[in-house]
Amino acid sequence: MTSRRLLFTVVAAVAATTVAFPSPASAAPGLRGEQWYLDALKITALHDQGINGQGVTVAVIDTGVDAGHPLLAGQVLPGLEVQGGGNGQQDIDGHGTHMAGIIAAKGGPGPNDILGVAPGAKILPVKIRDDEKFLSQALGGGIRQAVDRGAKVINISLGNWSTPPSELTSAVQYATSKDVIVVAAAGNREAGGSDIGSPARIPGVIAVTGLDKQGAFYSGSVQGPEAVLSAPAERITGIDTRTPPNTGYSTADGTSDASAIVAGVVALVRQKFPQANAASVINRLLVTAEDVGPKGRDPQYGFGRVFPNRAFSTQVPDVTTNPLLAGASPGGSGGSPAATGKPGATGTPVAGGASESDDDATKPFRVLVGGIACLLIVAVIVLIVVLVLRRGRRKKAAAGPPFGAPPGSGPPWPSAGSTPPGVGPQQGGFGAPPGAGPSFGDATGPQPGPPAGPGSFGGPPPAGSGEPHTDTGWPPPPTGPSGPR
Incomplete structure (x- = not known):
């Protein structure tokens, strides 16, 4: 084996040891494979841990829910x-069924078995008749009755x-006042x-404001200083009423869907922390949101993109007052305001308001991988030095001159490729969705086409890229993954 090929083999070994990125696209077939937002938010990993919303009732104040849909049977x-x-x-409309499916569809082994964010939760449908959709008296009455019937989360x-x-x-x-959390679409x-x-x-x-599939602000969403959290709002595949001409499935765009996703996440948190009051649950979601855009709360993302995994891995103090209420003290008596302008978390605040306790379960593995990578890199450097010295000795023996510097300094270390920056706050390219839904509404359409791939937010950016070095032909050593912003 030539020295150059040997060096390439060692560099490849370093790359294989230090780089482990998730697949860029879901391998699941059918409509289930188009639920990109479940992958982007790593929802199924929570389900695998038994966090599925079981025991939590979510009221859906909307157009009613098709309770006979197979993926909502018993829900x-x-x-x-x-x-x-x-x-x-x-x-009859389908909007309420679509929201209920995003929250609690049961999923299953079939390619079209749509899965909800909180499939263990129960749905309490509160129907607002078509001629009453925007009547404040009807909506207010629906909120009160949902509370009285045991809902712990209300999606509007x-x-x-x-x-x-x-x-x-x-x-x-x-x-x-009754310890119920209200989640609503921004519009x-x-x-x-x-x-x-x-x-x-x-x-x-x-x-809740919207995000596109790249994790940037969804251009069809309104914005304002009242924004609290942002969540996926583009090409949300789910179920629909089976009333003709509807097929029982649909794909929609809009903050209606984003709101339902957050309501599902709230149900997961309420299951995991059953003793936590509503104020503490909200505080947890704000502290652990992934901060993007201007630092702290901003009109597009609010406190940030909802980040379920952090909500379960970060130590967050209990509070007694809803941090969204005027005059409330963010973080409560047990916390202090983080540098990002978010409510406080215990531990050292890092980007997004999460603490350094994030990913503690993976720390031993990361330390091991880092150690191996360092050893291999040292081996590569030693190998280069040896090759350079041998080359110098060969040339010295052939020419026989007095001691001098060997010609050339050996092959230069290939420069690392540039790593694309993390997802930023730039405006998404998706235009305003066609057609108005029943309220803020989603533009429900025909059966969806192939997905454009999962969103990147909440995970590492892609690996570095770059052209091979022109002097040696060696590809640059790949850069390691960076953590969430």
Whole structure:
């Protein structure tokens, strides 16, 4: 084996030892394979740990829910129709069923078995009739009845008012007083709005803006200072009502879907920390959000992109007051404000408000891999020195001159390729979604096409790239992965 080929073999061994990136695309077939947001948020890894929302009831205040859908069988409780006599288990429109599926669809072995964020949770449907969608009295009544029927999380993927009506504000305050978390869509630009509407803008509510598949701000989402968290909002594949002409499946864009995703995450946290009050659950999500855009809270991402894994691996103090309420002290008595402007977490705050306790379970493995990588790199350097010295000795023996510097300094170390920067806050390229839904609404369309690949946020950026060195032909040593921002 030539010295050059030997050196390439050693460099390749270093690369194989130090670089371990996730697959860039889901290998799952069918519609299940198009649920890119589950991979981006690493939801199934939580399910594998038994964190699936079991024991938590999530109210979906919407157009009703098709309780007979096979992927919701046994998931939907008897609900109600506000100012009506129904139980909320029928859905002509499909919007409410789509939201319920994002939260709690059961999944299964089939390629089209859509999986929810919290498949162990139960759905309490609260139907707002078509002629009452934007009536604050009906929506306020729905919130109160959802609280009284045992919901611990309420998802509201609809809204309208720039100035919240008093009866709606009162209903949200009632939910807060009963230890219930209200999650609401910020709103979509295609619906004609530019500011965050109510109930999302009401203090105490988790107002959710949208992200595209690259983790950047979704261009169809409204924005504003009331933004709290951001979540996937582009090409969200899920279920739909089976009422003709609907097929039982659909793909949609919009903050309605983002809100449902966050509601599912809240259900996971409430299952994992059953003794934590609503204020502490909200505080945990804010502290562990992945901070992007301007440092701290900003109008597009709020406190950051929802980051479920951090929510379960970070030590966060309990608080007594909802940190989203005016006059509340972020972090509570047990914490201090982090440098990012987020509520406080125990440990040393790092990017995104998480503590250095993140990924403690993988630390021994990372130390081992790092040690092996360092040894191999040292071996490569030693090998280069030996090769240079041998080359000098050969030339000296052939020419027989007095001692002098060997000609040339040996092959230069190939320069590392540039690592693409982490996902930034730039505007996503997706235009306003076509067609308005029933409220903020999602543009539900035909069966989705092939996915464009999972989003990159919440994980490491791609490996470094670069052209091979022109002097030697050796590829540059790959750069190691960097952690989340």
